[in-house]
Amino acid sequence: MMIEDKSPSTPRWVRKLLIPGLVGGVVGYAAAATMMYFIDSSAVGGLGKSATIASLVGVVYAVIGLSVGFGAASPGIGARFLNVEDADDLREQKKVLTLSGAAMALCGASLLALALAAPDGPVPQGAALAVGFGGLAIGTWLSLPAYRASDELMRAISLEAGALSYGLVLLVVGIWAMLAHLGYTAAPAPLDLLSLFYVLVLVASFIIIGRRRMLAPR
Amino acid sequence: MENRLKHHRDAKGWSQGELARRLGVSRQTINAVETDKYDPSLPLALRMSRLFGVAVPELFIDDWEPEDDD
Numbered sequence: 001m002m003i004e005d006k007s008p009s010t011p012r013w014v015r016k017l018l019i020p021g022l023v024g025g026v027v028g029y030a031a032a033a034t035m036m037y038f039i040d041s042s043a044v045g046g047l048g049k050s051a052t053i054a055s056l057v058g059v060v061y062a063v064i065g066l067s068v069g070f071g072a073a074s075p076g077i078g079a080r081f082l083n084v085e086d087a088d089d090l091r092e093q094k095k096v097l098t099l100s101g102a103a104m105a106l107c108g109a110s111l112l113a114l115a116l117a118a119p120d121g122p123v124p125q126g127a128a129l130a131v132g133f134g135g136l137a138i139g140t141w142l143s144l145p146a147y148r149a150s151d152e153l154m155r156a157i158s159l160e161a162g163a164l165s166y167g168l169v170l171l172v173v174g175i176w177a178m179l180a181h182l183g184y185t186a187a188p189a190p191l192d193l194l195s196l197f198y199v200l201v202l203v204a205s206f207i208i209i210g211r212r213r214m215l216a217p218r
Numbered sequence: 219m220e221n222r223l224k225h226h227r228d229a230k231g232w233s234q235g236e237l238a239r240r241l242g243v244s245r246q247t248i249n250a251v252e253t254d255k256y257d258p259s260l261p262l263a264l265r266m267s268r269l270f271g272v273a274v275p276e277l278f279i280d281d282w283e284p285e286d287d288d
Contacts, residue, residue, distance in 0.1 A: 085249065088235065092244055152259050153247040212255045 015080070016217035023081040027063060035059045047120050050191040054115035057195045060202075061108025069101030083217065096154065099146035103139040110135025111198060114191060157208055164204035172196060220279045224252045226270040241265055 035055055039047050047055065071078025075090035084090055090097065110132045115121065117128035147158060173188070173196055180187035188196070209215055227237050227248075234252070238245040241262065250256035257278075258266070267274045 085245070089244075089246060092235075092238075093246070151243040151247050152262060153244065153250055153256050156256070212250070213253075214250070214255060 013217070016083075020081045020083065020217075027067070028060070031059050031063045032056055044116065044122055047115065050189045050195070051115045051120055054111055054191045054195045057198050058108045058110070058112030058115060061111065061198060062105050063108075065101045065104030065106070065108055067101070068097050069105065072097035072101060083215070096146050096149045099142050099149070103142040103146060106135040106139035106142070107198070108135075110139065111194060114194065157205075157212070161201070161205040161208045164208060165201045168200040168204055169197065172200060219257050220254065221251060222277055222279070223248070223266065226272065226277065227252075230270070237269075240269060 036052075038044060039052060039055060068082070071082045071084075071090055072094045075087035075094075078084070078090050079087040082090065113123055113128045113131035113135065116123045117132075118125050121128075123131075147155065150158065173193065176185070176188050179185045206215070227234070230237075232240075234248045235245045238248045241248070242265075243262065247256065247258075251258050263274050263278060267277055270277065
């Protein structure tokens with residue numbers, strides 16, 4: 001089954017760089033701006049720095065997860081904004097991408113619920129705990145079949161990213177804890193730790209994929 | 219690690235997708251191996267070698283030489 005959207009009249013750099021970059025930038029900016037607007041609205045009435053950062057990180061995860069899930073569900077459109085060779089890449093890996101996308105979106109929702117939790121936010125603490133714990137638990141559970149359905153390249157990348165994540169967490173959280181213990185800075189809030197775990201996993205994944213030269217437009 | 223996977227695949231007239239299907243991996247993996255972004259596991263290298271009927275060192279080129287004991 002061959003495809004699709006390789007319009008010969010559209011230069012490759014437009015298809016593979018400009019359009020995905022623009023779509024990603026616009027969607028990312030719109031999601032972050034909407035979140036900031038919501039935080040400043042009367043429904044929330046503003047959040048502290050830790051909760052604001054956590055909510056933005058949660059939005060990033062949710063947007064990435066939903067984008068991947070949408071791309072897997074609609075390969076013809078997904079191939080236009082995701083960094084894949086063509087729509088067949090998405091069709092071939094539909095199961096893995098659907099599960100991974102759902103896992104990321106759920107993890108994002110989990111962090112978002114915790115960031116918006118009472119007393120500072122509008123979400124009752126019991127509900128925030130349910131969504132926070134449920135999202136993380138189900139997201140983690142979904143990542144297991146996604147890992148099993150992956151082939152050896154994706155498994156290798158997952159394992160390398162996991163190992164690097166551990167190193168980054170040890171370095172960043174460790175140094176922060178060290179400085180806080182010695183009184184040089186404030187200790188990280190629990191929400192800061194959660195946000196850091198999320199961000200460092202994402203950073204590690206980008207580093208590993210970048211080192212394999214797989215971030216370049218395909 | 220440099221490899222001659224594309225050469226052997228072309229000789230068979232297979233697309234990356236066809237080779238991926240025969241080996242039970244994704245097309246992305248075949249592309250990553252051919253472009254030196256990923257060195258396959260030993261089981262996958264052995265499957266490739268059997269599929270093309272060539273020895274692994276003919277598929278994957280490593281210029282490492284053992285040191286002389288002398």
